[in-house]
Amino acid sequence: METVALARWQFAITTIYHWFFVPLTLGLSLLIAILETRYVRSGDERFKRLVRFLGPILMINFAMGVVTGIVQEFHFGLNWSEYSRFMGDIFGAPLAIEALLAFYLESTFLGVWFFGWDKLSQKAHLVTAWLFALGSNISAYWILTANSFMQHPQGFQREGGRALMADFFALITNPNVFYQFTHVLTAGIALAGFVVLAFSAWRLLRGQEADLFRVAFRWAAVYALIGSLLVGVIGHFQGQFLMKAQPLKMAAAEALWETGQPASFPVIAFPNQQTRSNGLEIRIPALVSFLAYNDFTARVEGINDLEKQAIAHYGPGDYIPPVALNFWSFRLMFGAGLLMVLLAILAVASRQPERRPGLLKVLLWVPILPYLSSTAGWIMAETGRWPWIVFGLLKIEDAISPNVPASSIAFSLAILTVLYLVLAIIALKLALRQGTRSSAAEPAAEAY
Amino acid sequence: MNTLWFILVTILFIGFFTLEGFDYGVGILLPFLGKKDAERRIIINTIGPFWDSNQVWMITAGGAIFASFPQVYATLFSGAYLALILMLVGLILRGVSFEFRSKSDSPRWRNTWDWLLFLGSLIPAVLWGAVVGNLMRGLAIDDKMTYWGGLLPLLNPFALLASITFVALFAMYGANLLILRTTGQVEKRAKALAPRLWLVATLLTVILVIWTFLATDILTKPGINGLIPAILAALSLLLVGLFQRQGRYGWALVCSALTFVLATVMVFAGLYPRILISTLNPDYSLTIYNAASSPYTLRVMTIVAVVFVPIVLAYLVWTYKTFSKRIGEKDLGY
Numbered sequence: 001m002e003t004v005a006l007a008r009w010q011f012a013i014t015t016i017y018h019w020f021f022v023p024l025t026l027g028l029s030l031l032i033a034i035l036e037t038r039y040v041r042s043g044d045e046r047f048k049r050l051v052r053f054l055g056p057i058l059m060i061n062f063a064m065g066v067v068t069g070i071v072q073e074f075h076f077g078l079n080w081s082e083y084s085r086f087m088g089d090i091f092g093a094p095l096a097i098e099a100l101l102a103f104y105l106e107s108t109f110l111g112v113w114f115f116g117w118d119k120l121s122q123k124a125h126l127v128t129a130w131l132f133a134l135g136s137n138i139s140a141y142w143i144l145t146a147n148s149f150m151q152h153p154q155g156f157q158r159e160g161g162r163a164l165m166a167d168f169f170a171l172i173t174n175p176n177v178f179y180q181f182t183h184v185l186t187a188g189i190a191l192a193g194f195v196v197l198a199f200s201a202w203r204l205l206r207g208q209e210a211d212l213f214r215v216a217f218r219w220a221a222v223y224a225l226i227g228s229l230l231v232g233v234i235g236h237f238q239g240q241f242l243m244k245a246q247p248l249k250m251a252a253a254e255a256l257w258e259t260g261q262p263a264s265f266p267v268i269a270f271p272n273q274q275t276r277s278n279g280l281e282i283r284i285p286a287l288v289s290f291l292a293y294n295d296f297t298a299r300v301e302g303i304n305d306l307e308k309q310a311i312a313h314y315g316p317g318d319y320i321p322p323v324a325l326n327f328w329s330f331r332l333m334f335g336a337g338l339l340m341v342l343l344a345i346l347a348v349a350s351r352q353p354e355r356r357p358g359l360l361k362v363l364l365w366v367p368i369l370p371y372l373s374s375t376a377g378w379i380m381a382e383t384g385r386w387p388w389i390v391f392g393l394l395k396i397e398d399a400i401s402p403n404v405p406a407s408s409i410a411f412s413l414a415i416l417t418v419l420y421l422v423l424a425i426i427a428l429k430l431a432l433r434q435g436t437r438s439s440a441a442e443p444a445a446e447a448y
Numbered sequence: 449m450n451t452l453w454f455i456l457v458t459i460l461f462i463g464f465f466t467l468e469g470f471d472y473g474v475g476i477l478l479p480f481l482g483k484k485d486a487e488r489r490i491i492i493n494t495i496g497p498f499w500d501s502n503q504v505w506m507i508t509a510g511g512a513i514f515a516s517f518p519q520v521y522a523t524l525f526s527g528a529y530l531a532l533i534l535m536l537v538g539l540i541l542r543g544v545s546f547e548f549r550s551k552s553d554s555p556r557w558r559n560t561w562d563w564l565l566f567l568g569s570l571i572p573a574v575l576w577g578a579v580v581g582n583l584m585r586g587l588a589i590d591d592k593m594t595y596w597g598g599l600l601p602l603l604n605p606f607a608l609l610a611s612i613t614f615v616a617l618f619a620m621y622g623a624n625l626l627i628l629r630t631t632g633q634v635e636k637r638a639k640a641l642a643p644r645l646w647l648v649a650t651l652l653t654v655i656l657v658i659w660t661f662l663a664t665d666i667l668t669k670p671g672i673n674g675l676i677p678a679i680l681a682a683l684s685l686l687l688v689g690l691f692q693r694q695g696r697y698g699w700a701l702v703c704s705a706l707t708f709v710l711a712t713v714m715v716f717a718g719l720y721p722r723i724l725i726s727t728l729n730p731d732y733s734l735t736i737y738n739a740a741s742s743p744y745t746l747r748v749m750t751i752v753a754v755v756f757v758p759i760v761l762a763y764l765v766w767t768y769k770t771f772s773k774r775i776g777e778k779d780l781g782y
């Protein structure tokens with residue numbers, strides 16, 4: 001059991017760390033491609049300066065994403081060999097396709113893009129920007145296809161203790177991946193918008209290159225607003241889908257112990273897994289029923305009833321996810337999301353942002369919100385699947401490598417955690433230095 | 449179909465060793481051939497636009513093994529746990545060094561990252577040598593396809609020799625590349641060092657091949673084995689030395705690359721149809737049959753590969769063409 005706990009911690013830490021870098025690459029690569037398109041179309045040099053200003057930030061971020069991504073790929077074999085044996089037939093395919101379709105594309109064209117300003121024609125250079133953006137977002141699609149099978153398996157058959165792929169088309173058109181991919185993509189857009197807003201705010205507060213960063217501010221504000229709105233809307237439909245696909249996850253996220261008709265919405269609650277009840281609650285009547293089924297009188301099943309169904313279906317066992325963790329992750333995710341929408345509206349509405357130093361000062365810190373929000377979303381997505389590593393098919397405890405002792409995992413966990421902490425601090429410092437250098441438009445080191 | 453995927457995995461490893469091979473070599477040589485900061489930047493810039501996509505060969509090989517031979521992936525990764533964690537640490541340091549070093553002008557900062565880049569290239573080179581050595585020698589895999597031995601049995605003399613040989617070969621390869629892609633002091637030093645590296649690499653390779661002949665069945669097993677590619681690889685390696693003497697460095701580089709291609713073919717041909725050899729019982733070995741994915745998955749993956757591999761190769765070739773000029777101090781930008 002100790003081994004399982006350590007391996008789970010390791011996976012959580014390395015995944016969340018990887019996730020620090022991924023969404024910014026997704027959103028920023030698209031934003032850069034859009035800005036460069038604007039430059040090529042209009043010939044307005046400001047957009048080129050902006051793109052070159054953002055380039056090094058993208059490079060640092062992408063490099064961190066790549067190196068932490070390799071850890072992710074190795075992980076399934078390192079700590080979860082039984083998972084790999086059980087799932088390899090299904091899970092390996094999207095990973096390999098991701099490498100073939102996306103990794104070559106993004107790593108090749110990011111290099112060409114960054115080093116190719118003087119070697120390529122304007123149009124060819126623009127194409128490389130789009131190919132990079134395309135590559136990174138295709139990559140997200142395939143890895144989420146793999147994750148979606150774990151959330152909502154379909155297109156498979158069981159044979160001799162393994163799950164085998166039976167229908168590739170069903171695998172890649174999993175409804176779960178549709179919600180998850182668009183949710184992740186728009187989360188990346190929102191994040192990139194707020195990051196660029198923060199850098200712009202920093203410049204505008206100091207009056208540095210105001211002509212450039214006023215433009216950056218406007219584009220980033222619109223971008224952040226589109227992302228924040230869409231991520232919320234898609235998240236809502238994703239929640240409705242999960243109500244059917246993984247009702248226990250959603251019941252845990254709403255701390256809904258008893259079935260309710262209608263079910264009320266707890267704004268705040270302090271779930272207690274032992275007593276199966278919530279301390280101190282503030283509730284809005286019937287709202288969960290409406291959010292889940294668009295109907296204020298709908299019946300929503302609670303944890304206790306769902307647990308009985310799970311035991312009847314899968315046999316005895318512990319089927320209740322960590323309720324408090326899911327509840328608060330969910331609250332953090334959409335709470336931060338609502339704030340993001342509000343702030344993005346304020347940013348879009350301010351025609352002359354230099355005259356709003358208060359708003360600018362707030363915006364310096366806002367990138368924390370999308371980071372928190374999306375990380376909380378993943379914590380809910382992954383821990384809410386308890387006790388399953390593959391929903392309904394394989395339990396976490398049966399997925400672990402039998403031949404890796406707890407001491408090895410503890411050792412590697414310690415090394416990776418320390419290394420990650422040090423690198424995170426350095427990467428953040430470098431990105432901030434790049435964002436706040438005195439001559440922003442001057443391209444940073446082109447060569448290494 | 450299983451054989452096809454075995455060949456495809458072999459091709460991915462050929463791509464990886466042939467391309468990332470000079471990356472590792474250049475990384476290992478960095479602190480020795482580059483004395484001034486500008487020289488080190490020249491050296492790093494020879495691989496700057498490529499190292500990341502070269503590394504993708506390894507990631508794709510990993511993904512392809514996961515997809516086509518998941519049992520191999522599970523056995524190898526859980527079995528060689530600590531070695532792979534160390535490799536990850538090396539790869540992380542290497543990847544960030546490229547990005548971080550130029551972000552500050554402080555000599556101490558740059559020097560630190562240069563040495564980390566060196567370490568980050570040396571560690572994977574050493575470990576790949578050990579991995580290949582142990583693949584040829586076999587592992588104590590039980591009837592449940594699981595290796596329980598931990599780290600120590602992997603550090604046997606045979607594998608250690610393979611490690612040192614790999615490092616020497618990578619360094620030789622890197623030196624050959626630097627001769628072609630740089631000018632000035634760096635080119636001079638690389639020209640002086642390359643023949644010596646060649647001598648060391650060749651001696652080590654000869655010993656390793658003889659030992660492989662005696663201690664494993666890679667070169668001797670009936671049917672397909674690695675003997676012919678091994679002979680060709682040796683010839684190719686000899687040609688590297690010859691061309692270096694004649695100053696025909698372009699051909700020396702080509703033959704270095706060819707050596708890696710043929711050596712990879714040797715290993716995989718010698719393994720076929722096994723992938724992971726069990727030293728406990730030949731029946732416990734993981735083969736392209738008992739370790740493979742279902743025919744359906746292999747079929748799907750084949751279609752994907754047939755469509756996309758040519759596209760990928762096409763744009764990789766284009767990239768190399770775009771960035772194939774020599775790099776001197778004048779090309780470093782400001």
